[in-house]
Amino acid sequence: MYKLWATILKDVRILLRDKPGLLFMFGMPILLVLVITTIQNSTFDLVSKNKVPLLLCNRDTGAASRQLIQAIDKIDMFRLINLPKDETGKDITGRMHSKDALLAMIIPPDFSTKIDAKARKIAGKALNTFGLEGEKGAAGEDSVEPIDLYYHPILQQSFRSSVQGALYSALQLVESRQILRTLYFSINEKQLPDSLEKDLLHNNLSINEIPVLLDNSRPLPNASQHNIPAWTVFAMFFIVLSLSGSIVREKLNGSFIRLKTLPTHYILVLLSKQVTYLGVTLIQAAIIFAIGVWIFPYMGLPALNLPSDISGLFFVSLLCGWCAVSYAICIGVFARTQEQANAFGAVSIVILAAIGGLMVPSFAMPGSFRTLIKISPLHWCLEAYYGLFLEGGKLKDVLMNIIPLVIIAVTLQLATLWGLRQKKLI
Amino acid sequence: MNQHDEQTETFAVEVEDLGFSYPGQPGRYFSHFNLKIAVAERFGLFGPNGAGKTTLLHLMTGLLSSREGTIRILGKEIKKDNQSARRFFGFVPQDFSFYEELSPRENLEFFGAWSGLKGVEIRKRTTELLEILDLTDVRDKQAQQFSGGMKRRLNLAIGVIHQPRVLFLDEPTVGVDVQTRYAIVNYLKELNRKGTTLVYTSHQLAEAEELCEKIALMDKGTLVAHDDLQKLLAEHRQEGLEGLFLTLTGKNYGNDHV
Numbered sequence: 001m002y003k004l005w006a007t008i009l010k011d012v013r014i015l016l017r018d019k020p021g022l023l024f025m026f027g028m029p030i031l032l033v034l035v036i037t038t039i040q041n042s043t044f045d046l047v048s049k050n051k052v053p054l055l056l057c058n059r060d061t062g063a064a065s066r067q068l069i070q071a072i073d074k075i076d077m078f079r080l081i082n083l084p085k086d087e088t089g090k091d092i093t094g095r096m097h098s099k100d101a102l103l104a105m106i107i108p109p110d111f112s113t114k115i116d117a118k119a120r121k122i123a124g125k126a127l128n129t130f131g132l133e134g135e136k137g138a139a140g141e142d143s144v145e146p147i148d149l150y151y152h153p154i155l156q157q158s159f160r161s162s163v164q165g166a167l168y169s170a171l172q173l174v175e176s177r178q179i180l181r182t183l184y185f186s187i188n189e190k191q192l193p194d195s196l197e198k199d200l201l202h203n204n205l206s207i208n209e210i211p212v213l214l215d216n217s218r219p220l221p222n223a224s225q226h227n228i229p230a231w232t233v234f235a236m237f238f239i240v241l242s243l244s245g246s247i248v249r250e251k252l253n254g255s256f257i258r259l260k261t262l263p264t265h266y267i268l269v270l271l272s273k274q275v276t277y278l279g280v281t282l283i284q285a286a287i288i289f290a291i292g293v294w295i296f297p298y299m300g301l302p303a304l305n306l307p308s309d310i311s312g313l314f315f316v317s318l319l320c321g322w323c324a325v326s327y328a329i330c331i332g333v334f335a336r337t338q339e340q341a342n343a344f345g346a347v348s349i350v351i352l353a354a355i356g357g358l359m360v361p362s363f364a365m366p367g368s369f370r371t372l373i374k375i376s377p378l379h380w381c382l383e384a385y386y387g388l389f390l391e392g393g394k395l396k397d398v399l400m401n402i403i404p405l406v407i408i409a410v411t412l413q414l415a416t417l418w419g420l421r422q423k424k425l426i
Numbered sequence: 427m428n429q430h431d432e433q434t435e436t437f438a439v440e441v442e443d444l445g446f447s448y449p450g451q452p453g454r455y456f457s458h459f460n461l462k463i464a465v466a467e468r469f470g471l472f473g474p475n476g477a478g479k480t481t482l483l484h485l486m487t488g489l490l491s492s493r494e495g496t497i498r499i500l501g502k503e504i505k506k507d508n509q510s511a512r513r514f515f516g517f518v519p520q521d522f523s524f525y526e527e528l529s530p531r532e533n534l535e536f537f538g539a540w541s542g543l544k545g546v547e548i549r550k551r552t553t554e555l556l557e558i559l560d561l562t563d564v565r566d567k568q569a570q571q572f573s574g575g576m577k578r579r580l581n582l583a584i585g586v587i588h589q590p591r592v593l594f595l596d597e598p599t600v601g602v603d604v605q606t607r608y609a610i611v612n613y614l615k616e617l618n619r620k621g622t623t624l625v626y627t628s629h630q631l632a633e634a635e636e637l638c639e640k641i642a643l644m645d646k647g648t649l650v651a652h653d654d655l656q657k658l659l660a661e662h663r664q665e666g667l668e669g670l671f672l673t674l675t676g677k678n679y680g681n682d683h684v
Contacts, residue, residue: 006536009535010528013527013532017568253521254521257517258517258524261487262541263512424491
């Protein structure tokens with residue numbers, strides 16, 4: 001026990017004197033969590049609080065285009081910037097390149113006429129179907145010339161889809177209103193009353209969003225609840241660079257030769273590193289969670305709500321840390337040079353994070369990847385954390401995520417022992 | 427074997443019928459090699475580069491292991507009873523074998539614990555060694571700031587923290603100034619006077635002449651000569667070890683083992 005204590009003390013001293021290493025282990029993850037949460041939060045704010053700037057060039061002079069603009073404005077998603085009607089497509093793309101806006105829309109000159117013609121034709125068809133005298137052979141086209149929507153290539157498909165959805169609903173409203181008005185006028189030879197129009201067009205059913213939580217007292221999940229657990233796991237596993245590098249360095253430098261001639265098992269070196277770096281991972285998690293709880297609100301970011309089962313959170317963090325340390329030690333034992341350990345360690349963690357669902361949610365992955373997910377320890381760590389942070393579960397609720405994590409950690413430990421024997425280190 | 431048996435051993439190191447070759451490399455390094463080093467002897471192992479000195483030292487300290495033959499340190503077989511054998515000897519490798527991020531005190535505390543010492547004993551030995559090797563003033567400074575000479579003295583201090591009965595030294599004074607060499611050699615003589623067996627290898631032949639009373643000259647994994655230094659000098663009509671060395675191992679270049 002004294003030897004283990006002395007070895008831990010040695011590792012802690014070396015660790016504390018490695019300032020760049022400390023910055024890498026503690027500073028980088030904090031920065032990572034901060035940057036990603038801020039970005040994700042601002043993306044969320046972009047569509048909820050901040051409005052998306054939309055350049056609008058209305059070349060039409062009719063009522064339908066004005067109604068369309070009103071409908072778009074009412075969606076409350078866009079900040080409309082009106083452009084002169086003679087603005088060319090080239091001018092507009094020029095403005096977009098200078099980042100005035102990421103979206104631009106051109107309403108064609110005959111938009112209202114064509115909407116009107118289409119409404120009359122559909123109304124006529126409808127009246128005929130009802131057995132009433134409709135406007136026979138109403139001239140008009142079924143289709144209206146499409147509205148051009150310019151977007152900056154940096155906008156992701158998911159964001160473009162939500163913009164398109166919003167614009168379609170505005171268009172639909174304009175079209176439906178025109179058809180209703182025409183239909184009503186054809187039957188009653190007077191204007192559609194405003195109150196009826198409102199009832200017909202604006203009586204939307206609302207959607208009530210209900211998060212599926214195990215603990216009903218929890219507030220709604222936010223960007224912090226999603227990002228902090230995910231990037232804490234990433235940070236824990238990223239100690240692979242420091243830990244595996246330290247093992248390789250120790251194997252290659254002179255102290256290793258001396259250690260092998262002393263009456264103590266080399267396994268103690270690895271045991272000490274496990275204890276020391278497990279402590280590092282727990283401190284990492286504690287610091288990141290504390291920042292989420294107490295610092296984020298001062299930065300305008302949503303506060304992290306800790307799970308109600310704090311002992312469960314500690315146990316899950318302990319297991320995640322143990323798995324991360326086991327992975328790093330395994331790499332350190334097998335790597336021959338520090339370059340090998342660093343390159344393999346860094347790349348493999350990014351891959352395991354990607355397939356583990358840290359970057360793209362696992363439910364959005366293609367079928368073949370869903371099997372691959374299971375080999376990533378980061379996936380099980382993340383699932384266990386999400387069970388506590390997002391679903392409001394307790395330790396018993398995340399047992400099914402902990403079991404695979406333990407299996408992976410034990411497998412890594414056995415592989416390490418095998419590697420040590422192969423290399424005649426024990 | 428109890429403490430009494432250890433004290434009554436005649437030989438500090440016994441190498442019997444040793445055979446060794448590096449895996450994946452042609453040729454044998456040692457074949458039916460035998461060597462005995464008496465307790466409390468100041469023994470020097472010399473030879474050109476590639477003669478097998480470091481390999482033999484690594485076999486004796488258990489860093490390498492051989493399937494053929496036996497090596498005993500104070501009666502304990504290094505292969506079968508390595509944990510016991512390791513308690514008896516200390517090793518001062520040619521490369522600096524300590525943590526440069528740590529201070530001399532911290533290095534001695536750590537290696538002291540690994541050598542089987544406990545708290546009070548470690549502190550006592552640390553103070554003694556730092557004083558003897560003139561490192562007290564820098565006891566809490568990180569070793570990476572040290573000069574080559576200070577690092578050599580620390581390297582030696584770590585090797586003797588547990589007061590080993592046999593001390594293996596691989597080029598313990600390489601790259602140091604005259605003062606440091608003088609201090610190290612004197613300290614080694616002092617240790618020997620207290621009963622520590624020294625097994626020493628170096629290319630510093632003048633220093634070796636001063637330190638060693640018995641020597642073995644090796645070439646290509648075999649013993650060319652093994653006797654009292656003075657006796658060998660007289661026998662081969664040489665005035666110094668350098669002349670004896672060239673006479674017995676030739677004037678051609680030695681090739682380091684690759």
